[in-house]
Amino acid sequence: MTSTLRKEDDHLHSEYMQIAMGPSHPAMHGTVQMLLTLDGETVVDVDVRIGYLHRGFEKMSEVCTYNQVIPYTDRLNYVSPLCNNVGWALTIEKALGIKPPERCDYIRMIVCEMSRMSDHLTSIGAGSLELGGFTPFLYAVQAREEVWEVIEEVTGARLTTSYTRVGGVTADLPENFGERWVHAKHEVERLIVDIDKLLTRNRIFYDRMAGVGVISAEDAVDYGFTGPALRSTGVDYDVRTYAPYLFYDRVEFDVPVGKHGDNYDRYLVRLEEIRQSIRIIDQCLEQMQPGPVRIDDWSVILPPKDAVYNTIEGMIAHFKLIMEGVKVPAGEVYGYVEGGNGEVGYYVVSDGSGSFNVSDAPPSTRST
Amino acid sequence: MSHKVVEAILDRFPDAVVSTHALHGDDTVVLRREYLLEVCRFLKDDPEMDFKMPIDVCGVDYLGRTPRFEVVYHLFSVTKRQRVRLKVQLDESDLEVPSVISVWKGVDWFEREAWDMYGVRFAGHPDLRRILMYEEFEGHPLRKDYPQRGYQPLMPMPTLPTEV
Numbered sequence: 001m002t003s004t005l006r007k008e009d010d011h012l013h014s015e016y017m018q019i020a021m022g023p024s025h026p027a028m029h030g031t032v033q034m035l036l037t038l039d040g041e042t043v044v045d046v047d048v049r050i051g052y053l054h055r056g057f058e059k060m061s062e063v064c065t066y067n068q069v070i071p072y073t074d075r076l077n078y079v080s081p082l083c084n085n086v087g088w089a090l091t092i093e094k095a096l097g098i099k100p101p102e103r104c105d106y107i108r109m110i111v112c113e114m115s116r117m118s119d120h121l122t123s124i125g126a127g128s129l130e131l132g133g134f135t136p137f138l139y140a141v142q143a144r145e146e147v148w149e150v151i152e153e154v155t156g157a158r159l160t161t162s163y164t165r166v167g168g169v170t171a172d173l174p175e176n177f178g179e180r181w182v183h184a185k186h187e188v189e190r191l192i193v194d195i196d197k198l199l200t201r202n203r204i205f206y207d208r209m210a211g212v213g214v215i216s217a218e219d220a221v222d223y224g225f226t227g228p229a230l231r232s233t234g235v236d237y238d239v240r241t242y243a244p245y246l247f248y249d250r251v252e253f254d255v256p257v258g259k260h261g262d263n264y265d266r267y268l269v270r271l272e273e274i275r276q277s278i279r280i281i282d283q284c285l286e287q288m289q290p291g292p293v294r295i296d297d298w299s300v301i302l303p304p305k306d307a308v309y310n311t312i313e314g315m316i317a318h319f320k321l322i323m324e325g326v327k328v329p330a331g332e333v334y335g336y337v338e339g340g341n342g343e344v345g346y347y348v349v350s351d352g353s354g355s356f357n358v359s360d361a362p363p364s365t366r367s368t
Numbered sequence: 369m370s371h372k373v374v375e376a377i378l379d380r381f382p383d384a385v386v387s388t389h390a391l392h393g394d395d396t397v398v399l400r401r402e403y404l405l406e407v408c409r410f411l412k413d414d415p416e417m418d419f420k421m422p423i424d425v426c427g428v429d430y431l432g433r434t435p436r437f438e439v440v441y442h443l444f445s446v447t448k449r450q451r452v453r454l455k456v457q458l459d460e461s462d463l464e465v466p467s468v469i470s471v472w473k474g475v476d477w478f479e480r481e482a483w484d485m486y487g488v489r490f491a492g493h494p495d496l497r498r499i500l501m502y503e504e505f506e507g508h509p510l511r512k513d514y515p516q517r518g519y520q521p522l523m524p525m526p527t528l529p530t531e532v
Contacts, residue, residue: 050499051499051501058510060516097392219473222421223474224474235446243449331391332391332440333391333394334442343423347442
């Protein structure tokens with residue numbers, strides 16, 4: 001950290017100002033401390049202390065079974081928990097070498113995209129709020145609420161969804177899902193148009209966003225940026241197109257990229273991605289067929305309750321899965337998906353029993 | 369496709385490689401520590417490799433095995449759409465690897481995290497401080513011999529008086 005006078009300002013006797021922002025500050029969403037060095041309103045240097053929200057996810061996971069980790073993955077990013085749930089399930093399924101039924105994969109895509117919408121709506125809304133734009137924030141929150149209501153009907157929770165299981169999802173979509181989605185979609189589309197009209201060509205918003213927080217494509221890659229932050233610089237890396245998982249190769253969607261790598265482009269990328277998510281969900285609903293939503297293997301997924309209560313085999317399978325968990329062969333595996341803010345990766349080392357070492361590569365350590 | 373990455377490393381640095389595997393399709397190269405920086409530079413700068421993006425650096429504690437620790441690097445090439453995992457095995461008595469921060473700027477916090485969680489020293493890292501735990505914290509919490517509930521509160525826990 002430097003605190004020296006700039007030569008050209010010598011006659012002003014100005015010097016850098018150091019401010020400790022946080023760990024609890026009204027303008028920050030989450031507990032984090034930033035030690036800022038300021039030159040007027042410009043941030044010259046910053047030392048970020050991120051440990052206040054450290055929960056020891058990896059340490060807790062050491063003594064959990066693979067399915068018990070899923071609630072922890074909700075909390076890696078509470079506005080797009082479903083992407084994290086799906087990422088975890090896919091990683092363990094990769095290690096086991098199993099593939100859930102088609103309908104399950106479509107459902108996972110649908111919930112992932114709904115989660116992405118809620119994440120982007122939060123980012124856009126909160127970003128606008130920081131600049132004093134309270135109305136777009138309310139519109140974004142209203143749109144997010146529409147999405148969350150549908151998510152709640154599917155998973156039983158708005159934020160802490162814990163919806164996936166190794167080998168499937170907890171439950172099929174509710175019967176009236178189609179109607180609920182159409183209603184939510186129209187609301188979101190209507191509100192996005194409003195947000196778009198209020199912000200995109202708003203002079204004040206533009207001046208505060210364009211040219212601010214600029215990063216070059218080269219630097220962004222070197223720092224390991226992924227997701228909308230990377231795409232705003234013009235690099236089109238998106239896990240969904242580069243390494244399609246689930247059925248992302250069966251649906252058509254565009255990956256919006258920016259040009260300047262500034263806040264304004266990041267906003268535009270996020271806004272467009274919401275529209276693309278809607279497109280993806282519509283195609284999934286068209287393509288998906290009725291069918292099972294979990295694999296038919298009692299060593300991985302819990303047997304139906306009927307079998308547990310009435311057959312000895314079901315009872316034993318249930319007991320073993322609850323007590324011992326899924327048995328993943330010894331070895332290491334890295335699984336990754338496109339989360340709300342970029343690549344969410346899990347590096348899991350299994351010793352062959354139920355316990356393991358896990359390291360998670362969240363987008364936010366790299367690209368916030 | 370990315371088998372060619374493993375082959376290129378084997379080809380160019382035959383002495384550097386301890387072993388390779390491709391479990392679950394993830395190409396992995398276990399390297400000798402002395403060659404780490406050299407291999408990383410090659411992977412980043414060679415136009416056929418082009419691993420410009422560091423995805424993750426982390427430690428792993430294989431308690432009971434010798435060597436006990438591993439440092440694992442996940443790399444990604446946007447242009448070639450390929451991935452590779454590098455590993456360096458470390459003994460408990462000599463827990464140090466060269467920092468690759470001169471190759472990728474993005475590994476800064478990952479290396480700090482591995483230092484914080486496992487006590488791996490990254491030689492040449494300009495600012496190797498704890499990142500998640502606080503400075504007063506003793507030990508490295510993700511080591512397998514660190515207790516699950518090894519709380520180290522900065523403030524003493526409030527206790528009720530036992531006698532009135």
